[in-house]
Every structure is written in C-alpha cells, then in structure tokens.
Amino acid sequence: HSGYTSSQYDSLSIVLARWMTEFEIPYTRITTHRHVDKSGERICPRSFNWIKLQARLSALNKLC
Numbered sequence: 283h284s285g286y287t288s289s290q291y292d293s294l295s296i297v298l299a300r301w302m303t304e305f306e307i308p309y310t311r312i313t314t315h316r317h318v319d320k321s322g323e324r325i326c327p328r329s330f331n332w333i334k335l336q337a338r339l340s341a342l343n344k345l346c
Contacts, residue, residue, distance in 0.1 A: 285329040295338035302344050309345060 301307060314330060339345050 286331070286334075288334075291331075291334045291338055295335060295342060295344075298335075299339060299342040299344040309339075 298312065302309065302312070314332070336345060
C-alpha cells in the first residue's frame with residue numbers, strides 16, 4: 283500500500299470530528315483495527331499515519 287493522500291486525511295478528520303460531536307464519541311474511543319484486533323490478523327490500515335490524523339483533529343479541537 284502506497285499510503286494515504288493529504289486529502290484523504292483531511293476528509294477523514296472532518297467526518298470523524300463531525301461524528302465525535304454528533305454522537306458524543308470521546309476522543310479516547312477513536313482507534314484503528316490494529317489496536318483492537320486480539321488475533322493479530324487485521325493489520326489495516328496499512329501505512330496509516332496516526333500522527334497526521336491527530337494533527338488535523340487537533341486543528342479541529344478534537345485531538346485523539
């Protein structure tokens with residue numbers, strides 16, 4: 283996998299911030315498959331850069 287574009291991170295952060303507000307999802311509940319999969323079979327999202335998402339969410343006052 284070659285990674286995600288800046289536009290994809292931008293879009294994800296906007297949608298995620300909206301959901302966090304609308305559905306009262308605390309930032310502590312936001313994660314990836316890699317962190318919740320006990321079997322170790324789900325390594326997605328491959329090449330996902332959590333820091334890039336955090337930076338965008340921080341700009342929207344929704345830091346994870």
